[in-house]
Amino acid sequence: xxxxxxxxxxxxxxxxxxxxxxxxxxxxxxxxxxxxxxxxxxxxxxxxxxxxxxxxxxxxxxxxxxxxxxxxxxxxxxxxxxxxxxxxxxxxxxxxxxxxxxxxxxxxxxxxxxxxxxxxxxxxxxxxxxxx
Amino acid sequence: xxxxxxxxxxxxxxxxxxxxxxxxxxxxxxxxxxxxxxxxxxxxxxxxxxxxxxxxxxxxxxxxxxxxxxxxxxxxxxxxxxxxxxxxxxxxxxxxxxxxxxxxxxxxxxxxxxxxxxxxxxxxxxxxxxxxxxxxxxxxxxxxxxxxxxxxxxxxxxxxxxxxxxxxxxxxxxxxxxxxxxxxxxxxxxxxxxxxxxxxxxxxxxxxxxxxxxxxxxxxxxxxxxxxxxxxxxxxxxxxxxxxxxx
Numbered sequence: 001x002x003x004x005x006x007x008x009x010x011x012x013x014x015x016x017x018x019x020x021x022x023x024x025x026x027x028x029x030x031x032x033x034x035x036x037x038x039x040x041x042x043x044x045x046x047x048x049x050x051x052x053x054x055x056x057x058x059x060x061x062x063x064x065x066x067x068x069x070x071x072x073x074x075x076x077x078x079x080x081x082x083x084x085x086x087x088x089x090x091x092x093x094x095x096x097x098x099x100x101x102x103x104x105x106x107x108x109x110x111x112x113x114x115x116x117x118x119x120x121x122x123x124x125x126x127x128x129x130x131x132x
Numbered sequence: 133x134x135x136x137x138x139x140x141x142x143x144x145x146x147x148x149x150x151x152x153x154x155x156x157x158x159x160x161x162x163x164x165x166x167x168x169x170x171x172x173x174x175x176x177x178x179x180x181x182x183x184x185x186x187x188x189x190x191x192x193x194x195x196x197x198x199x200x201x202x203x204x205x206x207x208x209x210x211x212x213x214x215x216x217x218x219x220x221x222x223x224x225x226x227x228x229x230x231x232x233x234x235x236x237x238x239x240x241x242x243x244x245x246x247x248x249x250x251x252x253x254x255x256x257x258x259x260x261x262x263x264x265x266x267x268x269x270x271x272x273x274x275x276x277x278x279x280x281x282x283x284x285x286x287x288x289x290x291x292x293x294x295x296x297x298x299x300x301x302x303x304x305x306x307x308x309x310x311x312x313x314x315x316x317x318x319x320x321x322x323x324x325x326x327x328x329x330x331x332x333x334x335x336x337x338x339x340x341x342x343x344x345x346x347x348x349x350x351x352x353x354x355x356x357x358x359x360x361x362x363x364x365x366x367x368x369x370x371x372x373x374x375x376x377x378x379x
Binding site: 017094103 | 145146147148150152153203204226227229230231237269270273274292295296338339340341342344345352354355358359361362
């Protein structure tokens, strides 16, 4: 270490560090939007509980979901859930590189495969839900 | 060759006389083609010989001149003045203690680098007469990008996790451990896992990704760390769910 005086240590703020750079802000948005995924899970859990309580409770729950506030809440959750999922899909090539011989599969292919999987699962779910 | 006056605002700190750092402004006549390191050299040679900073190769190979330039971790030899307007603020690399002016104390990084054993540990010792350890081009390609790391520590200055939790082994050291783990000639993964698959290792990383964005050699430390996480998770499942599959 130093033979000529004490080195100076700059403290990093525990609460404001992410304001230092736009890339930290992007990271925080990606992380914080997971709250909306949890919110969606909560809506589903409440729905299950209401279902177990009988027909009347279930229908009140459905009425609440289709009321303007319920629709707005779900649209909000959907928007943030999409953002959250996309932000993770877009970093998958880093975590899961695919090497074929001496070449790596382009990142766009790996990201594209995730979107394709997402699309197929969504269509299957909508089909099971009787939308088609 | 056109010339312009560049305003440099440089963080100064003398541990013998200063309680805390301060900024000093220099008006430097610069050529348009210069990089920030040229401007600093001009200050030192003609204006203020007391200014301290590290540099060596001036061509983005040695990794010595890492500093914060307008708040962004950069190699001063790769930061072209023509890309900056107005005052250019130059500070020592973030997250490292300041030794003097732009010189930081890097002992922490060097110690961590040693801990992850960033060198080839052959699977089996063999005598020199047995010949070289052979490797195919595809096997080389698997880890080649990580060999480009120049230990400049820009990734540590970019990593908010390292700033908040200094015990984190950090991007470059773990990437170099991964580089040897991925090498077909290497057999030292288990020794390195003790360091990098721990709480101070990859599990401290929350994948901000800033390390890869600032790397001057386009290494992808963030990718390396996520791959180590996945492989360590597979290890855990193999160990706990498939008894007998690992030692």
